Amino acid sequence: MSSRKKALLKVIILGDSGVGKTSLMNQFVNKKFSNQYKATIGADFLTKEVIVDDRIVTMQIWDTAGQERFQSLGVAFYRGADCCVLVFDVTAPNTFKSLESWRDEFLIQASPRDPDNFPFVILGNKIDLDNRAVSAKRAQQWCQSKNDIPYFETSAKEAVNVELAFQTIARNALAQETEAELYNEFPDQIKLNANDNGRNRDGDNCAC
Amino acid sequence: MASTSKDVPAVVIQDNPPDDLEPGACHDSILNPTDSFEEFASEMSSSLQERNISLATKSSTISEIQSEIGENSAPMKPTKSSDDLQTKDESISASTSNSNLTEQNGDDTDTEKDDYLQSPELVNKEKHVFILSSAGKPIYSRYGNEDKLAGLCGVIQALVSVVEEQNQDILRSISTNDCKAVFLVKGPLILVAVSKSDESETQLVLQLTYAFNQIVSVLTLTQLNRIFEQRRNYDLRRLLSGAERLIDHLLIFMEKDPAFLLGAVRCLPLPEKARENITNAIQTTCNKIRDLVFAIMLAGNQLITLVRMKKYTLHPSDIHLLFNLVRSSESFKTAESWTPICLPKFDSTGFLHGHVSYISEDCQACLLLLTVQRDAFFPLSQAKHTIADKLRRSNCLVAINDALNRNEELPTTNPLKHIGIPEIRHFMYKCKSTAQLFTSDPISLDKLQDYRLRHKEGGDIMEKKVEKLSDIDYVRNYRKFCSSIHCTSTPAKLIFRSNSCDTILAWVTNGFELYVTFDPLMEKDQAIKAVDRLLKWIKKEEQRIFIMHAPTF
Ligand SMILES: Nc1nc2c(ncn2[C@@H]2O[C@H](COP(=O)(O)OP(=O)(O)O)[C@@H](O)[C@H]2O)c(=O)[nH]1
Numbered sequence: 001m002s003s004r005k006k007a008l009l010k011v012i013i014l015g016d017s018g019v020g021k022t023s024l025m026n027q028f029v030n031k032k033f034s035n036q037y038k039a040t041i042g043a044d045f046l047t048k049e050v051i052v053d054d055r056i057v058t059m060q061i062w063d064t065a066g067q068e069r070f071q072s073l074g075v076a077f078y079r080g081a082d083c084c085v086l087v088f089d090v091t092a093p094n095t096f097k098s099l100e101s102w103r104d105e106f107l108i109q110a111s112p113r114d115p116d117n118f119p120f121v122i123l124g125n126k127i128d129l130d131n132r133a134v135s136a137k138r139a140q141q142w143c144q145s146k147n148d149i150p151y152f153e154t155s156a157k158e159a160v161n162v163e164l165a166f167q168t169i170a171r172n173a174l175a176q177e178t179e180a181e182l183y184n185e186f187p188d189q190i191k192l193n194a195n196d197n198g199r200n201r202d203g204d205n206c207a208c
Numbered sequence: 209m210a211s212t213s214k215d216v217p218a219v220v221i222q223d224n225p226p227d228d229l230e231p232g233a234c235h236d237s238i239l240n241p242t243d244s245f246e247e248f249a250s251e252m253s254s255s256l257q258e259r260n261i262s263l264a265t266k267s268s269t270i271s272e273i274q275s276e277i278g279e280n281s282a283p284m285k286p287t288k289s290s291d292d293l294q295t296k297d298e299s300i301s302a303s304t305s306n307s308n309l310t311e312q313n314g315d316d317t318d319t320e321k322d323d324y325l326q327s328p329e330l331v332n333k334e335k336h337v338f339i340l341s342s343a344g345k346p347i348y349s350r351y352g353n354e355d356k357l358a359g360l361c362g363v364i365q366a367l368v369s370v371v372e373e374q375n376q377d378i379l380r381s382i383s384t385n386d387c388k389a390v391f392l393v394k395g396p397l398i399l400v401a402v403s404k405s406d407e408s409e410t411q412l413v414l415q416l417t418y419a420f421n422q423i424v425s426v427l428t429l430t431q432l433n434r435i436f437e438q439r440r441n442y443d444l445r446r447l448l449s450g451a452e453r454l455i456d457h458l459l460i461f462m463e464k465d466p467a468f469l470l471g472a473v474r475c476l477p478l479p480e481k482a483r484e485n486i487t488n489a490i491q492t493t494c495n496k497i498r499d500l501v502f503a504i505m506l507a508g509n510q511l512i513t514l515v516r517m518k519k520y521t522l523h524p525s526d527i528h529l530l531f532n533l534v535r536s537s538e539s540f541k542t543a544e545s546w547t548p549i550c551l552p553k554f555d556s557t558g559f560l561h562g563h564v565s566y567i568s569e570d571c572q573a574c575l576l577l578l579t580v581q582r583d584a585f586f587p588l589s590q591a592k593h594t595i596a597d598k599l600r601r602s603n604c605l606v607a608i609n610d611a612l613n614r615n616e617e618l619p620t621t622n623p624l625k626h627i628g629i630p631e632i633r634h635f636m637y638k639c640k641s642t643a644q645l646f647t648s649d650p651i652s653l654d655k656l657q658d659y660r661l662r663h664k665e666g667g668d669i670m671e672k673k674v675e676k677l678s679d680i681d682y683v684r685n686y687r688k689f690c691s692s693i694h695c696t697s698t699p700a701k702l703i704f705r706s707n708s709c710d711t712i713l714a715w716v717t718n719g720f721e722l723y724v725t726f727d728p729l730m731e732k733d734q735a736i737k738a739v740d741r742l743l744k745w746i747k748k749e750e751q752r753i754f755i756m757h758a759p760t761f
């Protein structure tokens with residue numbers, strides 16, 4: 001099946017306003033950002049194709065609109081996300097402290113099936129600036145304490161680690177998908193029907 | 209142009225339905241009588257909460273049958289009391305929640321648009337259809353590559369959600385000067401049509417509903433819901449690979465065949481005796497097969513006969529899906545097939561199992577034997593061969609081929625010539641009680657052949673005028689008359705419109721719907737006289753044109 005080779009990942013970028021989320025996306029997708037839809041629907045979208053282990057993966061990246069805390073989409077924004085990218089600004093300690101609540105917010109709103117293993121990635125952005133205030137060590141420690149979330153130090157401005165970070169995001173999200181596949185949650189059509197019949201019979205037994 | 213709506217002086221007069229039965233009517237029907245617009249009438253007027261419960265589990269007809277034929281010893285009790293879609297229209301009109309946004313026109317000077325949206329495979333199409341998951345992941349696009357439309361799908365999901373979550377309302381449509389976008393949220397899916405055609409919002413909703421039902425037909429509603437309950441990020445394309453083709457065909461089919469517009473089924477015109485023989489052959493052969501629910505014979509998107517288990521009838525829309533399945537599956541031609549089929553109106557929760565095969569190499573009629581038994585291939589295969597032999601011996605195959613090849617000698621091949629009313633150019637007639645349809649120029653097989661060629665191509669807006677109108681063009685012209693007649697607030701009974709291009713009469717009674725195109729500038733009396741003769745002819749030929757019996761096993 002050729003469609004097995006294709007995949008589409010919904011990626012959400014969260015973090016305080018001004019940490020560089022939009023810039024990171026632009027850097028990755030290599031586009032001047034258009035702000036096409038932000039004002040109307042409180043979100044914007046970019047897509048990019050990447051290749052991961054010879055699979056073509058389309059990343060559908062969801063960016064919030066400016067007023068992050070009040071973003072209007074609510075649950076719909078988070079629904080069915082495959083990966084969540086949390087961004088902070090290494091020169092602004094407050095934005096680092098917020099990570100915890102962004103993560104919680106995501107887990108509450110998206111309520112993924114297996115929250116402990118949901119793929120997050122943390123990006124400490126703006127490492128090109130001199131006035132750094134959050135050390136790499138501190139960030140790494142926090143990531144470790146959260147079930148070993150991968151951590152990258154990036155600069156959207158100078159294109160440091162951006163490509164690598166997004167590659168990892170795609171890879172980790174895909175890994176999750178294949179894992180779920182192994183458990184084979186959905187038997188194929190015909191088998192499902194067999195299950196249906198089986199269930200009916202069970203129902204009968206109960207009714208007796 | 210054949211007609212412009214500006215010059216439509218709609219005349220509305222009271223009709224007096226004739227006392228005797230209208231042409232094509234009979235006391236028992238194999239099909240559920242429908243008003244094709246009833247469904248979207250209820251769809252359009254449902255509120256957010258109603259929508260959320262409307263897809264809850266219905267009782268399963270299939271398990272009902274299984275228990276009746278003793279498959280299960282005790283009668284099945286559905287776990288949830290049924291919230292039947294049919295009864296839903298009673299609760300309508302509670303709220304007319306309509307978020308009909310009008311375009312504010314993107315005066316954002318952000319010129320950098322997504323390039324792909326401007327690519328030749330997407331621009332200038334008359335109608336787009338997009339299907340996505342409620343997470344905003346693309347599932348299907350009629351044109352182009354849905355992967356590359358992931359951004360657009362995000363926007364669609366966000367639009368739908370903003371209206372839903374902020375305004376507690378439903379986004380139904382967005383209109384711009386030359387284009388309308390119609391939205392339908394069904395269970396875990398969002399379906400969108402973006403159209404520059406003159407189809408009404410309700411007609412577009414109907415098409416989206418069909419597309420949804422096509423997906424249900426492949427997966428069952430139960431499975432579809434379960435998948436997204438378990439994993440909201442699921443990429444449904446993985447389960448639908450191969451079904452994309454079915455949706456492609458269905459969308460083209462719907463634009464061409466008025467059967468969809470009218471919620472009716474075309475029958476292959478056959479001599480009464482021939483149809484009787486075919487039905488008999490099926491009945492006598494299948495009488496003893498306990499689990500058989502429906503035996504359906506069809507050819508060229510027309511129904512030849514349908515024999516059914518007592519108590520169960522089929523909805524025209526389920527038949528349309530079967531037509532579409534047969535039409536778009538080349539593989540049925542080369543081998544007997546055994547395939548699970550869910551008929552959403554009949555039972556959206558489970559599969560029937562279908563033995564599907566063409567009657568013989570020299571006859572393009574296809575026989576579907578649908579059962580609730582999972583492993584009945586061999587007995588049904590046996591039955592098929594017996595039926596085929598019987599049909600050959602009784603010359604039924606010849607009769608079918610004559611009809612399919614549109615033998616000149618048959619009155620139904622060229623009805624207008626046969627009727628002898630030269631001023632009539634085209635007509636289509638639906639008998640409401642039996643949900644059957646007859647048109648003066650049935651879409652021929654060869655015209656449908658180009659379905660395949662047009663796959664994923666074509667669909668561009670055409671400027672050129674055609675000299676000779678085809679069935680499809682006439683039907684296009686009827687669309688807006690059809691809308692006025694089915695308009696829920698002020699339905700018209702009779703519309704007469706005459707201008708220098710043509711004259712169109714649309715008439716609906718309790719028993720039938722009739723659409724006729726005449727020469728230009730006809731007087732009303734004249735037209736009504738002609739219609740009278742037309743109805744007499746249909747009545748005279750009804751046994752040939754329609755299926756007038758509702759045989760059971
Ligand atoms: N020096 C530097 N500035 C950055 C970097 N990334 C973003 N910025 C700047 O930070 C500001 C906010 O960036 P933006 O992408 O809009 O942040 P958002 O609110 O998280 O989307 C802008 O002025 C950017 O130019 C970076 O890596 N280095």
Ligand SMILES: [Mg+2]
Binds near residue numbers: 022063065066
């Ligand atoms: Mg931003």
